[in-house]
Amino acid sequence: MRFFKDTNLSAVTAGFVAVLVGFTSSVAIVFQAAQALHATPEQTTSWMWALGLGMGLCTLLPSLWLRQPVMIAWSTPGAAVIATAAIAGGFSMAEAVGAFMVSAALIALCGLTGWFEKVMDRIPMAIAAALLAGVLARFGLNGFVAAQSALPLVLLMLAVYLLARRWLPRYAVVLTLLSAIVFVAARGEVASASIVFSLAKPVFVAPQFSWAATVGMALPLFVVTMASQNLPGVAAIRAAGYDMPISKLITISGLATLVLAPFGGFALCLSSITAAICMGPEAHADKAKRYTAAAACGIFYVLIGIFGAAITGLLTAFPRELIAAIAGLALLGTIGNALSGALHDIQHREAATITFLVTLSGVVIAGVGSAFWGVVAGTLALFVQQYRRPAV
Numbered sequence: 001m002r003f004f005k006d007t008n009l010s011a012v013t014a015g016f017v018a019v020l021v022g023f024t025s026s027v028a029i030v031f032q033a034a035q036a037l038h039a040t041p042e043q044t045t046s047w048m049w050a051l052g053l054g055m056g057l058c059t060l061l062p063s064l065w066l067r068q069p070v071m072i073a074w075s076t077p078g079a080a081v082i083a084t085a086a087i088a089g090g091f092s093m094a095e096a097v098g099a100f101m102v103s104a105a106l107i108a109l110c111g112l113t114g115w116f117e118k119v120m121d122r123i124p125m126a127i128a129a130a131l132l133a134g135v136l137a138r139f140g141l142n143g144f145v146a147a148q149s150a151l152p153l154v155l156l157m158l159a160v161y162l163l164a165r166r167w168l169p170r171y172a173v174v175l176t177l178l179s180a181i182v183f184v185a186a187r188g189e190v191a192s193a194s195i196v197f198s199l200a201k202p203v204f205v206a207p208q209f210s211w212a213a214t215v216g217m218a219l220p221l222f223v224v225t226m227a228s229q230n231l232p233g234v235a236a237i238r239a240a241g242y243d244m245p246i247s248k249l250i251t252i253s254g255l256a257t258l259v260l261a262p263f264g265g266f267a268l269c270l271s272s273i274t275a276a277i278c279m280g281p282e283a284h285a286d287k288a289k290r291y292t293a294a295a296a297c298g299i300f301y302v303l304i305g306i307f308g309a310a311i312t313g314l315l316t317a318f319p320r321e322l323i324a325a326i327a328g329l330a331l332l333g334t335i336g337n338a339l340s341g342a343l344h345d346i347q348h349r350e351a352a353t354i355t356f357l358v359t360l361s362g363v364v365i366a367g368v369g370s371a372f373w374g375v376v377a378g379t380l381a382l383f384v385q386q387y388r389r390p391a392v
Helices: 004-005 009-024 027-036 041-066 075-088 093-113 117-119 127-146 151-167 171-188 211-239 247-265 273-279 291-306 309-314 319-328 333-342 346-361 371-384
Strands: 070-076 269-272
Touching: 004 291, 009 117, 009 171, 009 273, 009 291, 009 319, 027 041, 027 075, 041 070, 041 247, 041 269, 041 291, 041 309, 070 075, 070 247, 075 093, 075 117, 075 127, 075 211, 093 211, 093 247, 117 247, 127 151, 127 211, 127 273, 127 291, 127 319, 127 333, 127 346, 127 371, 151 171, 171 319, 211 247, 211 269, 211 273, 211 333, 211 371, 247 269, 273 291, 273 319, 291 309, 319 333, 333 346, 346 371
Parallel strands: none
Antiparallel strands: 070 269
8 A cells, every 4th residue: 555655654753743732732622611511421532532533534534535634633712612602601412512513514515615715715825824834833932931841851852853853854753752751751750641441432412403502602613613723724734835625625524523513523624733743844755745644643533532531541641841842843844934935025024924923922802713813914914015006
């Protein structure tokens, strides 16, 4: 099989790091959303089953089919919206499932009609690159902020990374991660976890549709997922130089969510953070073979779905500083490339800078995150500067 010929250790490591970063950085928010809906332990495990299989298969299969690194994730801001809406509206789990399905149908409709891709086609590449840089820069900053509480660990990781980049660039992230794991294990900083190797079981919840849940949960979930997740996800794809069928991928994520919603799959979407890890040069020296990193990521996600409790315990055992530092270091190359693309064209430079700063600010207006407002601000700035401007 071509996949096994194209893959290598750095690609598999990139897939693992993507799962490690994506899962551990936001799984607590997913648990909070489930708890806000008064989910039973069995239902919470079912959420992990649905999300793991959904992300895994929607990442693995399209990546193998297109031979491009397709990356699907759960909507982290969407989970926050669910938690907030559940507390404010007092919705039941059945009503929440109905809201998940309404939101999924709207996302699938966006893909089927192609309107979302048409909007993205009108955004200049400099603005898209600045958006991606703004989204990723926060993770880069957090990687070094971690030095405040774990200075020896971060210094070790930085030193190993720089030396490996000099002498063994293909394995820089691999060696950095291994050295960090050995270091924290030797210091006894790996949290002990109760690991139970049992298969996760799906729990079906029949949907209940209500106007209150549609307005209070489904519509905010849809808007946040499209603006705060799919928008930077497309930016990541295009900044990496890939030409993917965006509308089809949006449709796949919507339909998969629709099917998995009764089991806890609340919102699947394009990834930006973990996508950047698997689409960068650290994943594979050959751009045409980076799909293997995404495929490896998909396999790891499927394992999370099958062995939900056990894998959750393993991944969350690492110190938070290790996760933050490896994410920041793994994204350094992509952040640099995105900034270069954003600032290269002098005509777009100021608008791109505005996009970058607004996105990096993390500002939330009307419940919509900074990724959306960064694009709005940059596009408005570009419009003011370029509208009917005579050609030089």
